[in-house]
Amino acid sequence: MLIETGKFTREALAGKVAVVTGAGGGIGYEACRSLIWLGARTVVAEINKKNGQESVRKLNEEFGPDSALFVQTDVGDEKSIRKLSVEAARHYGQVDIVINNATIAALGAVEDVPIETWDESYRVNLRGPVLLARAFVPAMVERKSGVFVCVSSLGTAFMGPYEAMKAAQVHLGTTLDAELENSGVYAFTIGPGFVPTETALSAVPKLAGMMGIPMDELRVILKQQTISVEAAGAGFAAAVALAGQFHGQETASVAALVAAGIDLPKDGDAVQVAYTNDECDQILAMTGKVLAVLKEQTGGWKQRSVFEQQWLVRSFKKYAGMTVEEWLETLERLQAAAQAHSGDGIGAVRAPVRALAEYHAYMYEMGKGFIKDPAEREKNLAIVRGWQADAEELEKLLKK
Secondary structure, eight states, rough: OOGGGGOOOOOTTTTOEEEEOOOSSSHHHHHHHHHHHOOEEEEEEEEEEHHHHHHHHHHHHHHHHSEEEEEEEOOOOOOHHHHHHHHHHHHSSOOOEEOOOOOOOSSSSSTTSSSHHHHHHHHIIIHHHHHHHHHHHHHHHTTTTTEEEEEOOOOTTTTTHHHHHHHHHHHHHHHHHTTTTTTEEEEEEEOOOOOOHHHHHHHHHHHHHHSSHHHHHHHHHTTTBBOHHHHHHHHHHHHTTTTHHHHHSSHHHHHHHHHTOOOOOOOOTTTOOOOOHHHHHHHHHHHHHHHHHHHHHHGGGGSSSSHHHHHHHOOOOOHHSOOHHHHHHHHHHHHHHHHHHHHHHHHHHHHHHHHHHHHHHHHHHHHHHHHOSHHHHHHHHHHHHHHHHHHHHHHHHOOO
């Protein structure tokens, strides 16, 4: 298993009980596998009875009897959540971890999607997590221990009914964590990246058509964020085990795996690129410049008001494609690979530097309106253009 290749022992979550919604397959099922390996027992809260029962059968077969419990659950229904709470307590005594993995994803332009679809997305993707928080967080606070995990996603055009609720879930996690400060209970949000499940892959042709771009081009874009189902689930579990590090943040499965010392498996079709020592040194130097700028830019964000922080964080992820934490870790891995003169290591990082250049371009446009003094404005805009140029130069070096 991927989770066992990192720094964790099988006692990392010993004695803990985790509720994972939508765990009848896919990422939720893999999250359960990793959680159980870490020592937890899991409650599979799944609306599909057949899938939920099969998931628990496989988990108990792999890890031993009573490793998992199935409770048929409709996350948008308060009575169903109450039943889940009662059954989990009756069987395992308490719930220490909740992962809001259950979701429905609707595609379409804002004006074209029926309001009933928006309502159903709200019901599952936001109302559900709120009901789960109300049901399980108070007992965690009483015990002064617990983890509540919201799940976000990588969004784009024509995914509004889905992404609007997922964005709200990010703010739910942030709000909860602030309210739970010093309680011993942590809340955060994690995104799996693009995971090639059957549902996700079936949506790619539809999305490409709506966006008016070739399907192969969209696949190339998505590949930068693609990880396996097991890696996404293992990332969820790793983030739970490292909740003290990630609380209050919006992170990703890849970032959690990196923090846990787990290397992602290489793509079977990855193109091997050979870099000379001189090219590695150039990549090392340019990565150092880009990394230093990013650290300087974002270092003072925590001193801003909470509203400014939220705007900065959301804007950065929107244009740069990843969170600040993910970018810092990505650049540090790229730096280490270049320093070791490892061409394979550089290629394995797959740093989407073009997105970082686009973020600087966005900041350049924003800066035109923020600074009134012409001389000061031109001075600062030149600096931002330099940042953009450095990112573009790094992209050229990586593409070779």
